[in-house]
Amino acid sequence: MIQMPAADFNVEELICNESFQEYCLGTSLENQMHWREWMARYPHRQNDIAEAEKIVMILNVKQGSRIEQLKALRSGLTQSETFRSAIFRKEELKPKHSRSYLFLSSVAAAMLIGIAFLYFYKPSFLGVNKDDEVKSTFFHSGKALRKTIILKDGSVITLARESSIRLPEDFNSSKRELWLNGAAFFDVKHDTAHPFIVHTTFNDIKVLGTTFNVKAYADSALIETALIQGMVRINSKKYPGYFVVLKPNQKLVSLNAPVKNTKEKPGLEYQVSELKNSPEDVAPPEVQWVRKRLDIDNLPLSVIAQRLQDWYGIEILIREDEVRNYRYSGVFENETILKTLEALQLSYPFRFEIKGDKIYIHK
Amino acid sequence: MGLGEDDHNYWEQMRLGDKQALFELYNRQYFQLIRSGLKINADDELVKDCVNQVFLNIWDKRERLHPVENVRAYLLTSLRHCMLDQLSYLNKTNAALSKMLAEEDWNELSYEQVLINIQQDDDLKEKLKVAIRQLSPRQMELIQLKFFEGLSYEQIAERTGQTVKTAYNTIYDAIKALRKLLK
Structure with missing residues (x-):
């Protein structure tokens, strides 16, 4: 556990703190989360913190943040691959099925977290903010196997059967918070400055931009959280102040017995274990319900759109007939709908527009 | 020794097209490379660009790469060449350039x-x-x-x-x- 300075810290102490030094070098996401949160607690010490950070950066001679640099490398790779697949596409215009499209499937560094919540009593959280002025939008999947919603910040949510989310109307890129009942797969737009928070009855899940799966059906007693890649922090509501940070390939199972004694140790109810190692390219069981391999071999967009619509449960409307007949080839593995569309766009351009639970495709 | 062994494994994985292995190598070598680069030329932007360029390059030509005994040394050499190219391209500092050209006995900055x-x-x-x-x-x-x-x-x-x-x-x-x- 990281030792955080007390409220009356002085600047020197902060500079000498090893974890703080690592924070300045951006060595781990976990570290980033802890320190950002810690800083948020002392807004009045903002200047001291800034000074400490500045001195650390002087002394480490701007070695830079490894996380930031790695991000730059990743986007550089994506760009060069995009560029290449664009070139290949041109050659493909005379239908000749090269293997070039294999690039696309590897672009998605599928980061996922599976979180399953099963608990005893009917969730009350859907009514949590009843008194609030803020209006909410609800999305229900009902009997559908999957239903996909794309949020204003670019995050994608796929709801499983009989699940719903409540989205405050003022949800936007800087205020990312929602309530979940049921199971859902999240692909959260990366934004370190604005954490994405999923509230459920017993836990709040805080993420900094990653993909994860939440299951929170009523009438059950088990909560399960599985993380494939990225970093999440689960704050217990039952034991205020208690939290668990998951690392990739771990899952958290917690029991939601009603509180008998608040002095009880939460450790017994929250247990972290490793995910079963599945062969490469196969999603762990926790998230398989939402993962799919989509094999397209020289098909018109209208057919592709229909397939996507059926699988992800989001209505896709194509505006112009001309666009319907654009033809594509590609293999998409474990992609979100957004990434799939973006990959298609690279091969042969079209525009798409998202309005809640509908996607409109234009020329 | 153990560390070098791991680098070697990641390298082999990367050659087979495992992008995650590339990122692992990156994370393992990042600070070492930055530090060495800074000692060659105290321009953090240049060094950071070149470090990423080196990794982009090896990913690009991964299929043509050979097994490497000492991955760190390979990366360091690549970084040095990249910086040299950049510097000569920018024609930035003749001093740094000539210093780097005398590769054998070049003097690191303190x-x-x-x-x-x-x-x-x-x-x-x-x-x-x-x-x-x-x-x-x-x-x-x-x-x-x-x-x-x-x-x-x-x-x-x-x-x-x-x-x-x-x-x-x-x-x-x-x-x-x-x-x-x-x-």
């Missing part, structure tokens, strides 16, 4: 030199020069181990034959003095 050279702000440069003179050699040594090499207090204590407490206190006092001088 930590203190890097500390000063890297800053753009003349005022800060001056203050740092003063500060470096004011601090004792011991203090500077420990600051370098801590902030530049990224050693833990335990490692510093071990290397300098002090207790962890003494190492921490030395650095703490140095920081305190430094902070005053930089104000």
Whole structure:
């Protein structure tokens, strides 16, 4: 556990703190989360913190943040691959099925977290903010196997059967918070400055931009959280102040017995274990319900759109007939709908527009 | 040895097209490469660009790459070449260029030199020069181990034959003095 300075810290102490030094070098996401949160607690010490950070950066001679640099490398790779697949596409215009499209499937560094919540009593959280002025939008999947919603910040949510989310109307890129009942797969737009928070009855899940799966059906007693890649922090509501940070390939199972004694140790109810190692390219069981391999071999967009619509449960409307007949080839593995569309766009351009639970495709 | 072994494995995985292995290598080598680069030329933007360029390049030509005995040495050499190319392209500093061309016996910059050279702000440069003179050699040594090499207090204590407490206190006092001088 990281030792955080007390409220009356002085600047020197902060500079000498090893974890703080690592924070300045951006060595781990976990570290980033802890320190950002810690800083948020002392807004009045903002200047001291800034000074400490500045001195650390002087002394480490701007070695830079490894996380930031790695991000730059990743986007550089994506760009060069995009560029290449664009070139290949041109050659493909005379239908000749090269293997070039294999690039696309590897672009998605599928980061996922599976979180399953099963608990005893009917969730009350859907009514949590009843008194609030803020209006909410609800999305229900009902009997559908999957239903996909794309949020204003670019995050994608796929709801499983009989699940719903409540989205405050003022949800936007800087205020990312929602309530979940049921199971859902999240692909959260990366934004370190604005954490994405999923509230459920017993836990709040805080993420900094990653993909994860939440299951929170009523009438059950088990909560399960599985993380494939990225970093999440689960704050217990039952034991205020208690939290668990998951690392990739771990899952958290917690029991939601009603509180008998608040002095009880939460450790017994929250247990972290490793995910079963599945062969490469196969999603762990926790998230398989939402993962799919989509094999397209020289098909018109209208057919592709229909397939996507059926699988992800989001209505896709194509505006112009001309666009319907654009033809594509590609293999998409474990992609979100957004990434799939973006990959298609690279091969042969079209525009798409998202309005809640509908996607409109234009020329 | 164990570490080199891991690098070797990641390298082989990467050659087979495992992108995650590339990122692992990156994370493992990042600070080493940056530090070596800075000692060649105290321009952090240039160094960072080149480090990423090196990794982009090896990913691009992964299929044509051969097994490498010493991955770190390979990366360092690539970084050096990349910086050399960049510098000659930019025709930035003839001094740095000629220094690098004499590859055999080139002189690395000291930590203190890097500390000063890297800053753009003349005022800060001056203050740092003063500060470096004011601090004792011991203090500077420990600051370098801590902030530049990224050693833990335990490692510093071990290397300098002090207790962890003494190492921490030395650095703490140095920081305190430094902070005053930089104000």
